[in-house]
Amino acid sequence: MDFQMASLFASGAFIIIGLFAAVFIDNLIKKIIGIAFIEEGANLFLICLGYKAGGVVPIFMLGMSADWFAANSAYPLPQALVLTSIVIGASTLAVMLALAMVLYRKHGTLSVSEMMGDEK
Amino acid sequence: MNYLIPLMVVVPILAALIVNIFGGNDKTVKAISLVVAIAIPLIAIFAAVGVQYFGGHDPALIASLLPSNLVGTLAASYNTGIVYIFENIERIFIFLMGIVAFLAVLTYFAEKKKVSGPYLYLIFMGLASVTALMLSNDIFNMYVFFEITALTQVGIIVASSTEDNYEIAMKYMILGAIGGPMLLLGIGFILGTIGSVNINDIIYAISNNFVNPYSPSLVIGFALILFGWLYSAGLPPFHTIKSAVYSKARPNGSAILQGFSVLCMFAFGIAMYKIFAYIPYFNTAIILFAILAMVLSITMSAMEVDFRRMIAFLAVGELGFIALGFGIGTQYSIAAALFQATNEIVITALLFIGFGTVYYLTKTSDTRKLGGLIAVDSTMTIMVLLGGFALAGVPPFNGFQSKLMLVQAALDAGYTELAVLAIIVSVVIFFTFVKAFHTVYLQPKPKDLKFAHEKIPKATVFSVAILLIICLVLGIFPNIVTDIFITFAGGLI
């Protein structure tokens, strides 16, 4: 199994672990950690797509010809996308944690089933 | 270069930031918000149709600079930057969304003496992101603005200080945090197959058989994007949470939230239709979810006693009609769906703001405790009734025209059952609305009903009147918009 395939499996593992946590674990903070894992898995998946075995980092440096660079560099588009998506993931997480703190202050528990059971 | 196109996104973002800085100073904030809110529809009217290549990444200019081993390949024709496309159809939607946002901001100022900077910030940020969602021709860019829209929607609920709003916000946020990465994964599958996130490039690669159109990765990508679309549009299985979100926001907030949902649904729906319409199960899948949305939401709205929940479920059920039009997939049905989406923004804004006055007056939304409100303001009562008629599809309002178009399109395409279903659902909507209207406004006033405010602010009456006039104009002269829609839908197929 080559490196790219292994990384793809890792991203799949992250997504499945995260989905499991987000759906089945009752504790709010752990749900949120699970969601962070889903986002991490999606980012890893995107980065894997651009990988090129035996290639170079997609930064154009002196001494490279444009043709050689185009043939050998990793694909930079997913990397540019993932930069944005990491930041989005972090901000979503921050908002969720803030909401979790407010909810804890209101209900005195982090258990989702107890929290949502309170409303009629 | 048409600088008005990026300005449509830049102006609301700037306004959001400035309003947040001036948070304490009421007069400045009010002035800035009103000026910006009226500026957005004006920009949308005056901007010329065109394409904006960000960073000057015009593919025609770049073609000459390519390395030799890329010349003549598929990659040579790709767009390398974000592209915004502005056509007449975007003009209509951005204009209407701007008008709704303006009226919602106006209503907010009239009902609240002390305005909150963050709330206005969220409204403008959301407006900017749905505008960008409409204009963008790049699915990753759409994903970014989809996430921002989801965050602002959560923010609007949190800032609304109704009971249980934090719980609903948290639920919506968790579902959104699952839906968002799924959408990103779907985009990843498309990117991995085709190598570009620009919609035109994707269509070019698929239609010229550079990739196998039925390859599993494209189909998985479709399924994941469909999931994200269902979340953003509030179709089943997300209809319950969506209606809860609407009912927990302030009335003007719900009007804007519904506009956001419709625009998200429109933008992703069109993108999906452009890319994936060739997949055999595309139409079936969308029609299935549309039917579920219509039937489930309408049934649940008929059982509600809380009138805000009732209106919220009706609004979500109406989204099913839009999805139905997309699902049938003929030129006429897509035009009908777009017309229905236009009407949906206006009519539900009217109903949310109009019925919101009941909550403003009495601070309760339980229909069992309400009654006799026609005595307070009969003008508003009549306007809400007419708005409900527009929702249910009674002539001469716009709801009638779009539903007629939809039923005709279904009949033309051979889906007689769907036409019958659409009519039945409209009738149920009518009865549900009349029941709610009767209990709130017409039945005798309960003795223990207390009023928090004596009168409805003039600005609210004005807003509802403007929305009603738009309904009437679109109902009597539907050709203003339908001609554009039919041309646009013809270009899609």
Next chain:
Amino acid sequence: MIEVVVIIVAVVSAIIALLQNDLLKAAILTGISGFCVAILFQLLLAPDVALTQAIVEGAIVPVFIALAVLKTRRREA
């Protein structure tokens, strides 16, 4: 060889983080997992993404979670 180790550490620490009863430990394990993914990004020829990932998922996110845990309750049950 190092790739396989990094992948295994990333996935296993993610699983352990979710099995942990102590939420503060879970936060730290999230950081370890995020940092391993950052190394993986470096190995996958994406150095600038790796930098961002190391800062955001390796440091900021665990700190956020830890702050939220300190403001609420440390034990899960």
